[in-house]
Amino acid sequence: MPLGDRPGDKSESRYCGVETEFNDDVPHLLTFSISHGGFDFVVAPLMVPSYRPSLVCKNSGGSGALPFAGSDLVLSPSQWSRHVVGKISSWINLDSEDEVLRVDSETTLKQEISWASHLSLQACLLPAPKGKSCANYARCVNQILQNLNNMQLWLRIPLVKTEDDSMDVNSDHLIDSWEVWNSFRLLCEHHSHLSVALDIQSSLPSANSLGRWFGESVRAAIINTDGLSMFVKAPPEANYWVFNHSIQIVLSGKPVHILPKGSVDVAANHSDDIDGGPGHPLRPYLDYVGYLYQRMDPLPEQERFELGYRDFLQSPLQPLMDNLEAQTYETFEKDSVKYIQYQRAICKALLDRVPDKEALTTTTVLMVVGAGRGPLVRASLQAAEETGRKLRVYAVEKNPNAVVTLHSLVKLEGWENIVTIISSDMRHWDAPEKADILVSELLGSFGDNELSPECLDGAQRFLKQDGISIPSSYTSFIQPVTASKLYNDVKSHKDVLHFETAYVVKIHNVARLAPSQPVFTFTHPNHSTDKSNDRYKKLQFEIPNDTGSAMVHGFAGYFDATLYDDVHLGIEPSTATPNMFSWFAIFFPLRTPVCLHTGYSLEVHFWRCSGPTKVWYEWSVTSPSASPIHNSSGRSYWVGL
Numbered sequence: 001m002p003l004g005d006r007p008g009d010k011s012e013s014r015y016c017g018v019e020t021e022f023n024d025d026v027p028h029l030l031t032f033s034i035s036h037g038g039f040d041f042v043v044a045p046l047m048v049p050s051y052r053p054s055l056v057c058k059n060s061g062g063s064g065a066l067p068f069a070g071s072d073l074v075l076s077p078s079q080w081s082r083h084v085v086g087k088i089s090s091w092i093n094l095d096s097e098d099e100v101l102r103v104d105s106e107t108t109l110k111q112e113i114s115w116a117s118h119l120s121l122q123a124c125l126l127p128a129p130k131g132k133s134c135a136n137y138a139r140c141v142n143q144i145l146q147n148l149n150n151m152q153l154w155l156r157i158p159l160v161k162t163e164d165d166s167m168d169v170n171s172d173h174l175i176d177s178w179e180v181w182n183s184f185r186l187l188c189e190h191h192s193h194l195s196v197a198l199d200i201q202s203s204l205p206s207a208n209s210l211g212r213w214f215g216e217s218v219r220a221a222i223i224n225t226d227g228l229s230m231f232v233k234a235p236p237e238a239n240y241w242v243f244n245h246s247i248q249i250v251l252s253g254k255p256v257h258i259l260p261k262g263s264v265d266v267a268a269n270h271s272d273d274i275d276g277g278p279g280h281p282l283r284p285y286l287d288y289v290g291y292l293y294q295r296m297d298p299l300p301e302q303e304r305f306e307l308g309y310r311d312f313l314q315s316p317l318q319p320l321m322d323n324l325e326a327q328t329y330e331t332f333e334k335d336s337v338k339y340i341q342y343q344r345a346i347c348k349a350l351l352d353r354v355p356d357k358e359a360l361t362t363t364t365v366l367m368v369v370g371a372g373r374g375p376l377v378r379a380s381l382q383a384a385e386e387t388g389r390k391l392r393v394y395a396v397e398k399n400p401n402a403v404v405t406l407h408s409l410v411k412l413e414g415w416e417n418i419v420t421i422i423s424s425d426m427r428h429w430d431a432p433e434k435a436d437i438l439v440s441e442l443l444g445s446f447g448d449n450e451l452s453p454e455c456l457d458g459a460q461r462f463l464k465q466d467g468i469s470i471p472s473s474y475t476s477f478i479q480p481v482t483a484s485k486l487y488n489d490v491k492s493h494k495d496v497l498h499f500e501t502a503y504v505v506k507i508h509n510v511a512r513l514a515p516s517q518p519v520f521t522f523t524h525p526n527h528s529t530d531k532s533n534d535r536y537k538k539l540q541f542e543i544p545n546d547t548g549s550a551m552v553h554g555f556a557g558y559f560d561a562t563l564y565d566d567v568h569l570g571i572e573p574s575t576a577t578p579n580m581f582s583w584f585a586i587f588f589p590l591r592t593p594v595c596l597h598t599g600y601s602l603e604v605h606f607w608r609c610s611g612p613t614k615v616w617y618e619w620s621v622t623s624p625s626a627s628p629i630h631n632s633s634g635r636s637y638w639v640g641l
């Protein structure tokens with residue numbers, strides 16, 4: 001029974017499981033936990049806990065039947081796969097000094113996974129590595145991963161503080177559990193079927209340390225009854241993260257305390273089971289988690305619309321080389337915030353350009369270059385009306401299909417006397433007069449990546465010497481991110497080309513490791529003598545000390561544009577224009593993710609390069625270790641001129 005109805009949410013976050021002890025009677029376990037307890041699934045041991053292969057060999061006559069809980073026939077195939085996550089025996093220790101234990105552990109692990117695959121379980125929970133060294137455990141899991149069909153392996157990782165906790169209470173070494181996970185997944189080559197079940201304990205690490213997990217493949221959050229109050233007190237972004245990132249909660253442990261106010265009423269309704277017998281002891285906890293889930297704000301409509309785009313890699317548009325389709329224009333045109341910003345900028349420019357006393361006598365020549373189907377023409381005419389200024393408009397567009405729409409728009413609106421449509425590439429148009437104001441929107445997610453600089457340089461010939469360009473400037477930004485899902489998706493193509501490509505993506509499962517920094521700026525009109533649009537930038541990122549080590553899978557890129565004066569528009573997270581949805585971020589991957597240890601900084605280089613027919617970016621990391629230079633000479637990814 002899902003946690004509740006949160007409009008728009010169809011993700012795994014709605015489901016809550018319960019960790020159970022070994023029970024030979026699986027049907028009863030399911031009835032108790034699911035039908036009576038209200039949980040969606042159980043995380044249950046598959047094998048008798050006392051089983052040790054070495055003892056069986058010595059003591060049994062070798063009957064061959066392994067001591068699993070029930071047979072596959074005790075549940076239907078769909079019950080097994082929908083309601084049971086296999087919990088691998090927690091005693092296993094594949095890195096033990098004790099060879100018998102080590103070998104027993106390996107044998108048992110393989111037997112249990114084989115049984116779980118036979119049952120078509122969706123996932124198995126692997127016990128946490130027993131110490132810092134987990135190479136043999138990882139080797140064995142890696143072998144298993146090579147032959148696994150669809151089953152996921154969730155590695156249990158206690159969420160422990162970087163500074164003062166250890167995964168192994170007997171160990172003198174202080175361990176950051178993220179490092180254990182990192183070393184495990186590196187040994188398993190970032191396998192996409194290996195993910196994390198974060199075990200939330202009675203204390204939480206710092207917000208920065210916790211934030212690292214936001215970009216990792218976390219499938220479950222195991223919340224011990226001791227740790228629930230900690231989860232409740234966690235920073236709001238932690239709760240938001242769990243409930244908005246397809247993470248399933250698994251409740252574990254025994255009832256220990258009276259639950260916080262607010263849950264009591266809900267819990268009271270369920271303290272007895274439906275047959276009047278004793279209820280599931282964790283039912284009040286489940287109800288409390290349901291209460292936390294339901295008190296989340298519903299997903300805003302735009303977020304709901306964009307659900308399907310989350311972490312989905314798309315090739316950036318090439319509006320110069322290709323002709324955009326009607327559907328693409330339609331999507332642009334729905335973004336009223338963008339046009340409101342443009343209209344505000346045009347109003348300000350008109351008021352600055354034409355004083356009140358000349359309003360009736362002066363006609364401003366305004367050219368919309370790259371007019372598409374006309375929304376910026378409309379914004380310009382509305383700005384003229386709002387300010388009482390007179391306009392003569394040229395709408396320049398190189399896409400002949402959009403020009404058809406422009407003509408019908410002008411006719412429909414009766415703008416024939418004000419608007420002239422020019423079907424041409426702005427770089428080659430021979431304008432009959434010069435413009436006071438040049439309005440364009442040729443911006444990509446990374447600002448200049450749709451070649452606005454090259455187009456506007458070409459159009460500058462027909463802008464008056466003191467003319468205004470809207471936008472007047474734009475800057476790209478990058479920040480290092482942990483984004484294991486994006487990395488794995490790029491990796492799945494198994495070639496260098498995809499690692500040397502930038503992607504437009506609604507980044508969702510991401511840890512933003514440091515504030516973004518500006519990369520390239522372009523200003524228009526460009527009156528300087530240096531007309532080159534090639535750029536080079538070296539950047540240094542410091543990651544806050546309390547984060548601990550972190551993995552950099554690549555860079556999230558954004559832009560911010562100054563349209564005119566103080567009117568801006570952009571997607572850089574700290575200044576992003578609210579409710580504007582025309583642009584997702586851009587993602588530049590790294591061929592080999594870089595592990596950044598505490599106290600080290602990340603040195604990154606970005607180049608914007610050009611040739612006669614194309615523009616491209618190259619990027620690399622030089623510290624803490626050197627990466628190859630990505631996309632040399634634009635061999636994998638470029639934008640056509």
Ligand SMILES: C[S@@+](CC[C@H](N)C(=O)[O-])C[C@H]1O[C@@H](n2cnc3c(N)ncnc32)[C@H](O)[C@@H]1O
Nearest residue numbers: 319320332370371372397398399425426441455
């Ligand atoms: C991102 S769209 C914006 C369209 C419209 N202004 C809007 O806001 O919906 C950019 C438009 O500029 C056009 N464009 C790009 N480069 C151009 C060029 N060099 N000359 C003329 N039009 C160009 C494209 O065909 C496309 O219609």
